[in-house]
Amino acid sequence: xxxxxxxxxxxxxxxxxxxVTFVKQYLTPKKLRKKQYxxxxxxxxxxxxxxxxxALRAYILDEHGEEHITAFALEGWTMGDLxxxxxxxxxxxxxxxxxxxxxxxxxxxxxIELLKVMPKFETYIRILMTDAYMxxxxxxxxxxSLSLEERYKAFIRMYxxxxxxxxxxxxxxxxxxxxxxxxxxxxRLNSRK
Amino acid sequence: xxxxQTIAIIGATGNMGSAIAKSLSKSNNxxxxxxxxxxxxxxxxxxxxxxxxSAEVEAIACPVNASWEADIIIFAVPFAxxxxxxxxxxxxxxxxxxxxxxxPLNETYNGLITxxxxxxxxxxxxxxxxxxxxxxxxxxxxxxxxSPVIDGKQVDAFVAGNDEAAMETVSELVKTAGLNPIVxxxxxxxxxxxxxxxxxxxxxMKYNYNWLAGWKVLHN
Numbered sequence: 001x002x003x004x005x006x007x008x009x010x011x012x013x014x015x016x017x018x019x020v021t022f023v024k025q026y027l028t029p030k031k032l033r034k035k036q037y038x039x040x041x042x043x044x045x046x047x048x049x050x051x052x053x054x055a056l057r058a059y060i061l062d063e064h065g066e067e068h069i070t071a072f073a074l075e076g077w078t079m080g081d082l083x084x085x086x087x088x089x090x091x092x093x094x095x096x097x098x099x100x101x102x103x104x105x106x107x108x109x110x111x112i113e114l115l116k117v118m119p120k121f122e123t124y125i126r127i128l129m130t131d132a133y134m135x136x137x138x139x140x141x142x143x144x145s146l147s148l149e150e151r152y153k154a155f156i157r158m159y160x161x162x163x164x165x166x167x168x169x170x171x172x173x174x175x176x177x178x179x180x181x182x183x184x185x186x187x188r189l190n191s192r193k
Numbered sequence: 194x195x196x197x198q199t200i201a202i203i204g205a206t207g208n209m210g211s212a213i214a215k216s217l218s219k220s221n222n223x224x225x226x227x228x229x230x231x232x233x234x235x236x237x238x239x240x241x242x243x244x245x246x247s248a249e250v251e252a253i254a255c256p257v258n259a260s261w262e263a264d265i266i267i268f269a270v271p272f273a274x275x276x277x278x279x280x281x282x283x284x285x286x287x288x289x290x291x292x293x294x295x296x297p298l299n300e301t302y303n304g305l306i307t308x309x310x311x312x313x314x315x316x317x318x319x320x321x322x323x324x325x326x327x328x329x330x331x332x333x334x335x336x337x338x339x340s341p342v343i344d345g346k347q348v349d350a351f352v353a354g355n356d357e358a359a360m361e362t363v364s365e366l367v368k369t370a371g372l373n374p375i376v377x378x379x380x381x382x383x384x385x386x387x388x389x390x391x392x393x394x395x396x397x398m399k400y401n402y403n404w405l406a407g408w409k410v411l412h413n
Contacts, residue, residue, distance in 0.1 A: 043196045
């Protein structure tokens, strides 16, 4: 139920058995079925979510009602509308399940309490936030400096196996491309193999 | 809130369980219904969908899976069955809202079997230490869910618990059931609420209220 969560935690900071038991008290296990929403735009994001099993996506709707995928989350990834979670303001993001999911949720009150009472949790969150910021920076520089082909390759490296799990038009949406452009790009890459 | 919440109703074929399921099926929530007799659960689901084809409600074969999927878990089982159910779902109820509706009545309906310094809700909280137990609906008769207004007055439903945010969520749920939520205090107030249910039952039997009666606080 919490295997991936604690594996990820232990990769950064080693927890004792007692500490694992302590942290478990604060976690919410949650199953979400394919196509169900974890969060809808306008609601306050009450939980940060870690994917144990399955896949989530986050998207925004533009003024024409068109979806733009901002992120995917596979096993071990964290998902949430961070500014909504921290500032308790209406979320910009919609988050739904691309597959049946098993999730671990950390509510705002659990998050604040753990930060307060457990220095190891605070360190872990600092590492997560730093990693997330670096990934964001990398994405931004990639967006500006890399060619389409290189961006696609970087995307595949970032989300292994995603091509098998997520429909092509969603990957295109995430990269800001039309499905046709992505399809041409992929056949170009394949023909070179 | 537009994000749908998932509510598991355990014991969904009893008088209270099925009445709560029918009432909450009109709200913007997904319901997962469980009871020991699967065929009876299916007929509750069919009845709800016949009356309201857009209701999101389904029968589920396992109370642990239902609770794992749920954001809110309603214990609509008799008090005596709560211990075993709590043991089974303890792990997946972690940090979730668990609604206690039960009244620990004795066999002759003239007293409670819990000690005076506790309540069914507090006993449930001991069994589910990491859940957010909230008492409500215990002073509401099953028929009140279909008729939440009696003699022109909306019936009050008291809410007691130790987590403010959980009580707020439950109060919203009470409103969607057509009842008037009143936050009564922390979970120990359940002792009073369970005794109020006992008194209402006694009065209903004595004066033949026909099981359509409720509490209403009159105030200016």
